[in-house]
Amino acid sequence: MSPMKKVLTLLTVCAVICAFTAISSAQPGGGNRGPGNVPMPQGPVKTDATIDLFASKNLADWDFILVDGAKKEDVFSFTDDGILKCTGKPFGYLCTKEKYRDFKLTVQWRWPEGVEPTNSGVFLRMNGETKGFLPRGVEVQLAHKNAGDLWAFFGMGLAGYDKARFTHNTPGNDVTGESRGIKKLVDAERPAGRWNTYEILCQGGTIVVSVNGTIVNWTQDVEDIAGPVGLQSEGGPIEFRNAWLTPLPRSND
Numbered sequence: 001m002s003p004m005k006k007v008l009t010l011l012t013v014c015a016v017i018c019a020f021t022a023i024s025s026a027q028p029g030g031g032n033r034g035p036g037n038v039p040m041p042q043g044p045v046k047t048d049a050t051i052d053l054f055a056s057k058n059l060a061d062w063d064f065i066l067v068d069g070a071k072k073e074d075v076f077s078f079t080d081d082g083i084l085k086c087t088g089k090p091f092g093y094l095c096t097k098e099k100y101r102d103f104k105l106t107v108q109w110r111w112p113e114g115v116e117p118t119n120s121g122v123f124l125r126m127n128g129e130t131k132g133f134l135p136r137g138v139e140v141q142l143a144h145k146n147a148g149d150l151w152a153f154f155g156m157g158l159a160g161y162d163k164a165r166f167t168h169n170t171p172g173n174d175v176t177g178e179s180r181g182i183k184k185l186v187d188a189e190r191p192a193g194r195w196n197t198y199e200i201l202c203q204g205g206t207i208v209v210s211v212n213g214t215i216v217n218w219t220q221d222v223e224d225i226a227g228p229v230g231l232q233s234e235g236g237p238i239e240f241r242n243a244w245l246t247p248l249p250r251s252n253d
Helices: 003-025
Strands: 030-033 039-041 062-066 076-078 085-086 093-095 104-111 121-129 134-141 152-153 164-174 177-182 196-203 206-211 214-219 230-233 238-245
Touching: 085 230, 104 121, 121 196, 134 206, 134 230, 164 196
Parallel strands: none
Antiparallel strands: 030 039, 062 093, 076 085, 085 238, 093 230, 104 196, 104 238, 121 134, 121 230, 134 152, 152 177, 164 177, 196 206, 206 214
16 A cells, blocks of 8 residues: 555544544543543433434344244344343344445443353444355454454455454355454453443444444445444354444545
């Protein structure tokens, strides 16, 4: 990459992070600080445009892919107070029927107390045909101690400018296809039994990831395509709540 392109990339990402911060800190609950003393919110917040993805507490409003012919009711269930429980087996995912391209997503998760934390993930911009249990798209990792890692599967575009944190597996394998990954900057996950908060900004070619108020990863040159948002079943019990998606205007508007 040329020096000029590197400068333009950093300027673009800085602008998106500033917009991310403005969306968050304009709401009640600000106070935490991220890199560069950037204010970050204490937990999930809503705006008038926010979509509550769990509002209906009804699995009929979600599509799914699960191996072994499992039904989504075998793996996922809503409690009366709006918590989505996932058994983690068999592998697969639950996903929105609607497609989203530019948005801020807030979702909370926890590993149930007394249960060994395992693996899961949040899928973005899912597209194409799913092969096995992983879609073509971007995964924001939830594997215990790796929350904030970014992965792109089956040739999905994703760039990493820090070579020490970037992985490119080509031609890949039957499970992931050609894959790219970017390791998180810091570990901000809380112990099992406590709620964690993801705040994920996806706009144009840029993704910025915050865990519990700390920016832990970012990238640019993500493939710019609309797709469903998904929650993964991969290994063991995990719980989700407060899944709120705020659509954003196109970055070139």
